[in-house]
Amino acid sequence: MKSQDIRKAYLQFFESKGHLIVPSAPIVLKDDPTLMFNNSGMAQFKEYFLGNATPKSNRIADTQKCLRVSGKHNDLEDVGFDTYHHTMFEMLGNWSFGDYFKKEAIPWAWEFLTEVLKLDKDRLYVSVFEGNEAENVPFDQDAFDIWKQFVSEDRIILGNKKDNFWEMGDQGPCGPCSEIHIDLRTDAERAEVSGFSLVNADHPQVVEIWNNVFMEFNRKADGSLEKLPAQHVDTGMGFERLCMAMQNVTSNYDTDVFTPLIEKVEQITGLKYTSNEVKNISEEQNKINIAIRVVVDHVRAVAFAIADGQLPSNTGAGYVIRRILRRAIRYGFTFLNTKEPFINQLVAVLADQMGEFFPEIKKQQTLVTNVIREEEASFLRTLDQGLQLLENVMAETKGKEVVGAKAFELYDTFGFPIDLTALILRERGFSLDEAGFEKAMQEQKSRSRAASEVSTDDWKILVDGNVESFVGYDQTENEVKIT
Ligand code: ATP
Numbered sequence: 490m491k492s493q494d495i496r497k498a499y500l501q502f503f504e505s506k507g508h509l510i511v512p513s514a515p516i517v518l519k520d521d522p523t524l525m526f527n528n529s530g531m532a533q534f535k536e537y538f539l540g541n542a543t544p545k546s547n548r549i550a551d552t553q554k555c556l557r558v559s560g561k562h563n564d565l566e567d568v569g570f571d572t573y574h575h576t577m578f579e580m581l582g583n584w585s586f587g588d589y590f591k592k593e594a595i596p597w598a599w600e601f602l603t604e605v606l607k608l609d610k611d612r613l614y615v616s617v618f619e620g621n622e623a624e625n626v627p628f629d630q631d632a633f634d635i636w637k638q639f640v641s642e643d644r645i646i647l648g649n650k651k652d653n654f655w656e657m658g659d660q661g662p663c664g665p666c667s668e669i670h671i672d673l674r675t676d677a678e679r680a681e682v683s684g685f686s687l688v689n690a691d692h693p694q695v696v697e698i699w700n701n702v703f704m705e706f707n708r709k710a711d712g713s714l715e716k717l718p719a720q721h722v723d724t725g726m727g728f729e730r731l732c733m734a735m736q737n738v739t740s741n742y743d744t745d746v747f748t749p750l751i752e753k754v755e756q757i758t759g760l761k762y763t764s765n766e767v768k769n770i771s772e773e774q775n776k777i778n779i780a781i782r783v784v785v786d787h788v789r790a791v792a793f794a795i796a797d798g799q800l801p802s803n804t805g806a807g808y809v810i811r812r813i814l815r816r817a818i819r820y821g822f823t824f825l826n827t828k829e830p831f832i833n834q835l836v837a838v839l840a841d842q843m844g845e846f847f848p849e850i851k852k853q854q855t856l857v858t859n860v861i862r863e864e865e866a867s868f869l870r871t872l873d874q875g876l877q878l879l880e881n882v883m884a885e886t887k888g889k890e891v892v893g894a895k896a897f898e899l900y901d902t903f904g905f906p907i908d909l910t911a912l913i914l915r916e917r918g919f920s921l922d923e924a925g926f927e928k929a930m931q932e933q934k935s936r937s938r939a940a941s942e943v944s945t946d947d948w949k950i951l952v953d954g955n956v957e958s959f960v961g962y963d964q965t966e967n968e969v970k971i972t
């Protein structure tokens with residue numbers, strides 16, 4: 490089944506269950522001071538859950554463009570290295586605003602996966618909230634009992650508060666959630682290790698696909714819980730992961746969501762990507778694969794952000810977008826040998842592929858292409874200058890170890906990425922004084938440590954007018970990663 494048809498099947502299924510189908514909200518949030526990007530399907534509906542607005546229908550379904558690169562949800566570090574976390578992804582979601590609850594939501598989820606899509610029941614596991622006495626939240630007996638009608642008890646994993654309980658923030662609506670995981674291991678691997686305690690954290694081929702949140706409580710200021718007067722359902726399913734399961738592959742990048750983009754990169758670079766089924770690849774090929782995954786992932790995030798009105802810039806959301814694009818340029822430059830702008834050429838492929846469902850990408854195709862090309866050209870110049878400066882540094886270095894502070898200066902003043910510095914030094918027979926680099930970094934950090942706060946909630950009430958700060962990516966960037 491093609492990805493286009495999988496998306497359609499989901500929306501049609503929930504339409505047949507009385508849901509109003511609505512378009513995705515933009516990926517960039519302009520009027521929410523607590524969140525920079527949409528990072529889940531429910532963000533555009535939060536006013537409904539808070540009771541501040543009334544929905545057009547009490548059953549809604551859609552696919553939402555999400556970006557998880559900042560705040561509570563930051564998957565950037567994994568992108569390229571694993572096969573199922575993206576920066577931008579689509580989250581399929583169905584909602585009940587005070588309407589249906591667990592006894593409809595669970596059977597529908599099961600019906601959709603096993604009857605409409607005909608996924609192998611034998612490969613599905615579910616998780617249910619185990620309860621937490623200290624926090625005064627009960628075991629989700631209802632969900633457990635409903636699931637028991639469909640799956641054997643040993644396939645129901647009990648999950649803790651971190652994985653299976655959703656809270657809006659310190660206060661407000663909250664409730665247990667129930668996840669569905671799929672086991673895509675080979676039969677041989679399954680025979681070797683069975684048992685159902687596997688979740689995606691434990692094995693790269695056992696992947697969470699769908700989360701069903703049941704909002705049934707309200708957490709009060711004193712920390713106690715009360716039952717909400719009306720109960721809600723909020724679900725989110727990773728579209729690309731579902732496509733992976735449906736297309737009998739073990740990596741999102743081997744689905745038709747990504748293969749046209751990958752083919753274009755192959756065509757431009759003359760390099761080959763190997764699918765996840767190919768084992769025992771060389772270290773060299775592995776790096777090429779990672780870089781290609783980074784490029785085809787990041788171009789989607791950047792292209793959709795620009796199409797939704799967020800240009801790369803030096804502040805706020807624009808800065809995040811610029812850094813994502815630069816990460817892709819850097820991986821290309823280092824591992825795919827791309828010294829000229831090329832990522833912009835992928836926009837046409839993306840527009841062809843996604844334009845039917847997301848017309849904004851087609852409409853803004855020229856702008857998006859041009860902006861990306863300009864950004865590429867300018868950052869490639871920076872990289873070029875950095876290379877020159879690095880030459881000077883090496884020429885001035887007595888012995889074979891480059892002073893950490895020098896590398897930091899390149900990084901800090903000229904934007905030259907540290908992992909690239911380390912790589913080039915190594916190739917040229919030099920080493921990097923990593924401790925010295927770290928020290929210079931720490932000194933700079935303590936100088937600039939502002940009152941910015943890391944968001945740990947899905948959103949929070951503003952107390953002092955502070956906006957969620959983008960910290961995650963800087964942390965990633967600042968790590969000395971010697972590959
Ligand atoms: P994971 O544990 O895999 O990081 P999650 O528990 O953080 O996922 P949820 O917040 O429950 O994810 O989001 C609902 C669904 O969205 C997940 O079940 C998954 O299918 C999908 N999803 C979450 N994060 C990503 C991502 N970075 N890329 C692609 N799909 C994702």
Ligand code: MG
Pocket residue numbers: 564
């Ligand atoms: Mg996650």
Ligand code: MG
Pocket residue numbers: 652697
């Ligand atoms: Mg999870």
Ligand code: MG
Pocket residue numbers: 668697700
């Ligand atoms: Mg989850």
